[in-house]
Amino acid sequence: MLAEGIALGWILIVVGAVLLLVEVYEPGFFIAVPATVLIILGILLLLGVDILSSPAGLIVGVVAALGAALITVWFYGRLTPGAEPPRTLSRDSLVGLEGTVVVPVDPETLKGKVRLMSTEWSARSESGEIPAGKRVIVVRSEGVHVVVKEVV
16 A cells, blocks of 8 residues: 555646646646645655545545645735736726727717727717827717717
């Protein structure tokens, strides 16, 4: 059983290390938690803790795995302090937003473009042509475009 435990310990460590490498190259995939748990369980097996059949070893393994998971989640959260998830503007949340004309807008066509926050939207004006560079406010949203008027 000792040789099998050592072999299984190394297998868990190697699989955990591979998962950590995947996490490094694909951040946000959140594979770090199971990777850390596998590494900790592999180390316990190498140290001779029988986490597979001994009741005491099983308790030690579960406590170590939970501790590793909690510490990994805490550490993972500390890597990006204060970062807010990206916000997607919906058409209902556009009314009242101010932006800048990127491509001139007029009331007849949808060739105009306005930048609202960091996103460009197809736009038409409520009345008259508005040249590029002018500040505008969204008065309504129609499908996938917005209707704007110049901020005076």
